[in-house]
Amino acid sequence: MNAAPASKSYALPAPLPLDSGQALEGARIAYETYGELAEDRSNAVLICHALTGDQYVASNHPITGKPGWWERMVGPGKPIDTDRFHVICANVIGSCMGSSGPASEASDGAPYAMRFPVITIRDMVRGLVALLDGLGIEQLHTVVGGSMGGMQALSLAANWPSRAARVLVIASTARHSAQNIAFHEVGRQAIMADPAWADGDYYASGSSPDNGLAVARMAAHITYLSEEGLTAKFGRRLQDRDAKSFGFDADFQVESYLRYQGSGFTQRFDANSYLYITRAMDYFDIAEEHGGKLADAFAGTSARFCIVSFDTDWLYPTSESRHVVHALNAAGAKVSFVELSAPNGHDSFLLPHEELDRVVKAFVE
Amino acid sequence: MSGSLNTLRPDLAAIARHVARRTRVLDIGCGEGELMAVLEGEKQCDARGLELDPALVARCVGRGLSVVQGDANTDLSDYHDKAFDYTILSQTLQTATRPDLMLDELLRVGTRAFVSFPNFAHWRTRTALMLGGRMPVTRALPVTWYETQNIHHVTVDDFRELARAKGAKIERTWFFANERAIGPVGANWRAEFAVFQLSR
Numbered sequence: 001m002n003a004a005p006a007s008k009s010y011a012l013p014a015p016l017p018l019d020s021g022q023a024l025e026g027a028r029i030a031y032e033t034y035g036e037l038a039e040d041r042s043n044a045v046l047i048c049h050a051l052t053g054d055q056y057v058a059s060n061h062p063i064t065g066k067p068g069w070w071e072r073m074v075g076p077g078k079p080i081d082t083d084r085f086h087v088i089c090a091n092v093i094g095s096c097m098g099s100s101g102p103a104s105e106a107s108d109g110a111p112y113a114m115r116f117p118v119i120t121i122r123d124m125v126r127g128l129v130a131l132l133d134g135l136g137i138e139q140l141h142t143v144v145g146g147s148m149g150g151m152q153a154l155s156l157a158a159n160w161p162s163r164a165a166r167v168l169v170i171a172s173t174a175r176h177s178a179q180n181i182a183f184h185e186v187g188r189q190a191i192m193a194d195p196a197w198a199d200g201d202y203y204a205s206g207s208s209p210d211n212g213l214a215v216a217r218m219a220a221h222i223t224y225l226s227e228e229g230l231t232a233k234f235g236r237r238l239q240d241r242d243a244k245s246f247g248f249d250a251d252f253q254v255e256s257y258l259r260y261q262g263s264g265f266t267q268r269f270d271a272n273s274y275l276y277i278t279r280a281m282d283y284f285d286i287a288e289e290h291g292g293k294l295a296d297a298f299a300g301t302s303a304r305f306c307i308v309s310f311d312t313d314w315l316y317p318t319s320e321s322r323h324v325v326h327a328l329n330a331a332g333a334k335v336s337f338v339e340l341s342a343p344n345g346h347d348s349f350l351l352p353h354e355e356l357d358r359v360v361k362a363f364v365e
Numbered sequence: 366m367s368g369s370l371n372t373l374r375p376d377l378a379a380i381a382r383h384v385a386r387r388t389r390v391l392d393i394g395c396g397e398g399e400l401m402a403v404l405e406g407e408k409q410c411d412a413r414g415l416e417l418d419p420a421l422v423a424r425c426v427g428r429g430l431s432v433v434q435g436d437a438n439t440d441l442s443d444y445h446d447k448a449f450d451y452t453i454l455s456q457t458l459q460t461a462t463r464p465d466l467m468l469d470e471l472l473r474v475g476t477r478a479f480v481s482f483p484n485f486a487h488w489r490t491r492t493a494l495m496l497g498g499r500m501p502v503t504r505a506l507p508v509t510w511y512e513t514q515n516i517h518h519v520t521v522d523d524f525r526e527l528a529r530a531k532g533a534k535i536e537r538t539w540f541f542a543n544e545r546a547i548g549p550v551g552a553n554w555r556a557e558f559a560v561f562q563l564s565r
């Protein structure tokens with residue numbers, strides 16, 4: 001099952017302080033790099049991954065064997081050109097692909113499970129900054145992220161303003177809305193309602209809350225698509241049958257697709273990580289961290305920003321991106337913004353889009 | 366890639382020459398950012414752009430410019446009072462839903478405003494309409510009436526009247542015909558394009 005070589009792993013030299021007031025002892029961060037680091041260390045690009053993403057941005061996933069999640073964007077001659085840039089992509093803390101998370105061993109040798117401290121987006125970024133310190137990278141050429149990755153990019157810019165010269169935020173937001181939180185809560189409740197969840201202590205039991213996690217993924221997956229995209233892809237077409245079954249099989253293609261997405265996801269993701277990371281996203285509100293005014297979060301920044309949204313993204317709609325742009329403008333930051341047209345909702349940032357390629361390439365040049 | 370003052374369209378060159386160094390500028394309808402590039406490169410300005418077309422925004426981003434995609438009819442309200450030393454509206458006024466309200470916004474957001482537009486009272490336009498009896502398609506207005514984005518044609522004299530009605534002070538004017546500057550005498554007949562510098 002594990003064909004690809006394991007990621008590099010960085011052991012943090014000191015406990016990682018957390019927004020909750022706790023500290024994470026003995027934390028590790030798993031990461032991948034692509035392309036050579038220039039002698040003056042000026043060409044490092046940090047790519048921050050989304051909720052269920054990982055460090056395998058441009059290499060095969062060790063569990064699924066699938067290509068990297070942004071291989072069309074990152075590689076030799078690609079918009080983020082690894083012939084020019086040293087690309088770093090790290091698994092966030094709280095996740096389950098090699099960085100410290102609820103499935104990792106605590107100091108007593110047993111998995112943390114729900115003993116893992118609740119983390120925030122800023123805590124994830126604090127971990128990434130510790131990694132950059134360890135790698136000797138003082139300032140990133142660019143920090144890039146889509147969705148939750150964009151939240152990390154904004155958090156880095158707000159809290160460690162000297163660490164990135166350019167900040168590229170795609171299909172993201174500076175705060176989680178009530179609707180965002182609501183969808184996440186559905187997912188968490190699905191996991192916790194699964195008897196196999198066992199209050200999070202399932203690691204030694206030989207079973208895991210796959211049913212709950214699959215339902216969480218199915219609900220979330222709908223939010224990543226658009227009505228237009230779903231209609232175009234599935235309509236009311238039936239799955240491998242000529243007539244409705246008058247039962248509760250996956251009669252419709254869209255049902256079959258969601259079930260497939262849900263069960264596939266459980267092969268590669270830890271249910272407790274899903275709880276922790278969605279919580280971190282729900283707690284995310286950069287303005288709240290900076291006295292209630294988003295512009296104050298970016299006061300005095302000298303970074304260049306580029307914000308990109310998609311017209312069919314209803315999870316992090318253009319209005320949220322514009323809110324960030326107004327704040328950056330009010331802070332006097334150099335900011336560009338573009339709303340791209342794409343049929344596939346939030347997921348558009350991961351799909352082929354020539355205009356997105358052009359904007360990304362142009363911004364990192 | 367920075368532009369050069371000498372290769373700018375004449376109305377943009379006139380504006381570029383009269384923007385003071387190291388000032389804050391908002392270019393509304395900035396297109397590919399030719400003027401912004403010159404202002405940043407030659408005048409060390411902090412130039413920002415607003416542009417409707419995402420492909421043009423992408424090109425500006427590629428030039429290292431800071432451009433926000435948006436609609437000048439609605440999005441100027443996002444900017445603070447006097448956030449800029451200059452606001453620039455080049456050949457866009459005649460496409461506005463409400464040119465009068467847009468002029469108000471230009472003078473609210475900027476201490477000074479530059480406005481350039483094609484003059485509908487140029488003799489060529491008048492002749493085409495008078496003799497041809499059809500909506501003019503000329504060098505300055507090359508698109509048919511049903512395809513043009515110019516929904517509010519304006520003349521030099523109309524604009525002077527609008528400025529007066531809005532309490533805007535006309536600080537300077539420039540007029541162009543055949544891509545060359547011409548004097549102000551008979552501008553409402555002679556000018557293909559006009560540039561006004563305003564304040565309030």
